[in-house]
Amino acid sequence: MIDLRQGLNEGEIIMPGPVAPRIVLAGLGPYARAFYYPLLERYHSAGRLTIDTVVELSSQRELIDRYLAGRFIQPRRVVLVEEGLHCDALTIALESDDATHSAPPWGCIVATEPRAHRTYVEWAARHGMHVLLEKPVTARDLRSGGAAEALRLVDDHRFLTDISEKYGVTVVVQTQRRAHPGYRMVKEILTDVVTSYGVPITYLDMYHSDGTWNMPWEFAAREGHPYKYGYGKLLHSGYHFLDLFCWLTEVNRDSCRPPDQLLMDVTAIDARAVDTQLTDPSYERLFGEEQWRRYDGLPRPASLPEQPWGETDVVLLARSMNGGNVVTTAVLSLLQSALSSRAWLALPEDTYKGNGRVRHERMTIQVGPLLSVQVHSYQDGRSAGRGPFDVVVYRNHRLLGGEAVSRITLRSGDGPSTAESDSLNNQAREEIFQDFLAADGRRSGLALHDNTVRVLAAAMAGVIRSSQGGSGRSAVLLDAGGGDWYRPA
Template sequence: MPHTTTQDRSTSEGRTLQGTLPRDCSNAEKTPVRFLLIGVGPHAKRTYIPHLKALEQEGRATLLAAVDVQEHQQSITEYQQKTFPNAELHFVPFFTTEMPTYVALKLSQLATRLDASFVIIATEPLAHTAYGLWALSAGLNIIMDKPVSTRKNVCTSLDEAYGIATDYNVLLDAYLNLQRYKETCFLVNSHRRYHPGFQFTLQKIADIQNKTGCPVTNVNTTHCDGQWRMPTEIVDQRYHTYNMGYGKVSHSGYHFLDTVYQFFKAGFTQQKRPDQIEVVSSFVQPNGFLMQLNTSDYQKLFGLDEYGRSCKYSDDELKALYASFGEIDASIQVTFLREGEAIALAQINLQHNGFARRHWLLPPMDLYKGNGRVKHELHEIKSGPFQTIAINSKQANDKHDRSRPSDAKLGSDNHFEIQVFRNCDMLAEAEPLRTFTVSDIDKEFRSKTPGLLSENVKRGILEEAIEYTEGIKSLNDMRSNLADHSVPCHIMSAIYISHIRRKAGFSPIVHVNVDYRDGMFPKASLSVKY
């Protein structure tokens, strides 16, 4: 019998409520939107807090309070006093599954007392579901970091791998139930949905579909963030961990699962969209990485004595410790099917292990952007014989904050280029190749250009949240509301299921069934044939 998951919910009723319930926006333009931040980690420090401070200076937002875990109390308090002293600071115990009742009561009282409108959930993703359910119970608008959720040991436990899809379904059910009584938005911070370059690409895909009828037929996506971690760090590091049984797919990988989905979605029509998606995955885990670079290699690279002082473990000890650790690299084959026939293919390559600038043994304090990490990103999107779009973004520098002013040249911090190849004779266009730079795209979308493009893009979700609260945008205008994440969340779940089945000697093929009968967004479910 196939192992299946389903979504039993009142989707039709819930989805028709989008944009229909009244909201009081009469004074919104005069009142800054009131934010509560949960999680003051490296990502929040680099993105949410600076952008909220800028929006506060513009009179559009205010950070009321921040919440973090008790074990970080001293360092977070020192940071808060220097960075956002006017906001309250509260601490709760670390948890990952169910939220303790007294914590939920404390947070609800805080949100009510401060009259918060939005909560930003920027915690360890293992806790996303618990915080999301609390925020929904409190009737709050939500911004949640990607991924929607992950689980401990998703690389080794089928139940936990299926749990990623279950978490999404539980959150969506709770969200749709809330919409019966109160309209709110639940935004998932998949920030490439707000990137002008990707919006430009979606327009080009839709243009070809309108002119020729051809959808997207093939996508090749690669992302590598060049995170070279030393063997002891792989065991001990607690930020973007491997030791909790998940890795790259759960770290930044969700961005690219969602982006590939967006590429295909831009070219879908009712007659040419898939009813099933087939997923097959392969991982390189820390034990495979240990075979690529072993202790002998590190000793030659850094010196016998110096490496010996920094590494706690022998290769045999590392091998035993790494046995259940999460993925460093992932290769994912995705096949889109309709009525049993393959109609489109995607290859998604997600890598931590690649070109880096690290040349030191001991890690610095900043593990988010400050440990030699360098980003290389490439997308190639084909629409049959009519169009190929190549998106290329490659850095050569790891010290991004020191390299301004930055240009858009290859290797710079702001390198981002789109090449559009078109069958110009068939389309009655002037030329077969056009190249668009960051400045071209900025002009097209009237984007704000100072600083790093990738960091400015991350302000987009805050802008949308404010525009929603002010009544400028409706729910149907939201680029990343929760209801549109069913397919990428289920693909993420299927990736881990496929890996586990492959390791166990079973067929690695996992199917994501896609049902469009229930409103404007598809409903996904998982199935595996034994």
């Protein structure tokens, strides 16, 4: 029998074993085209799965037809649906023209725009399908409901957790840093010291920038990674780092003072603020006046001041508490309007890795006077994926033993670079994908994202309140059941 979690090398062909599980890919946007569909093709070729159905919006028909025309494996069918369908309507749309298969597929990858995540996961669970869910778990239109609507992200998580348990399916969330070899090593080092001596992580400083440079009119137009619905960085790549923070600080449960709540203060700037930071004269000097003037008159955040806009940059100050005692002080700086290699005005078809994104990622973690761990992972703007991942560990070696300073550098494989294997992050994504194929939620199952979604919802509520002149402060109860999990300052 095939071990579905065994890695698959580029070009490797394995003869099919038992009936391969049929997989639905819901969403064929830039990320799914760059990563998921090529990955599914490899596993399909190896007999480990069958690409059953691709689901996309009717408005994307031309783009999807053009993309699939160039693929060497075709899905059994493509279903185009309208935007905003609820679960029953989606079921009708997906089943009305499928006379050849009475049994539902085995699993579903949900890679749609996140406002549709709840509907697709509910649909899949009700049909007994296991799910691989792209981050964030869900999103909501935050333009009118404000902070209260942001807090309902927790209700979405509870609903999907309950329904997946009811129908006996596994939902795995694609947060690849939980499978990243560098971050796994960091957590092992932290766990060893915290559990051995009872000293918690006392300080954490996390920085991430993804170099997403949007032209002003793109803020108003984009549907993928949008800002016009009142959300931005936190429900884009920011989810990974809120989850990484929650996942790493789990080690404090084994300290002498395990935390029971998180006090947070959030500040952010939104797309309108970014539109005022770079002026038209600056753009004209960068791209030329004639080129820039071609886009005169298009809607942009500065011209729509009354519309709420999603955040581009967020700084979150946090203290995890045990009663009245501080356990961990943390600073999370999550940026999108940072260094980019974009040098063009027209938006390319590949907005995932083909629009000048440059990732800079670092972290410093202190375990009191005993240990300091630093992570450095930087791209230079010339390569979309490859780059070293450095972990530097400083120990109080007179008490802990071992080396006073050790440096570990991890790199992706030395073979030919492909969209599926060109970075440690993508290799970790494939590991989470393999967890999905094994219906194994022990590493990144939906229930394990409880604290992450709470912190996310509270942070989003703080961003919205502070943008309206209020306070960005709040308290989040950790690992608490029921509805009493949140308190605004």
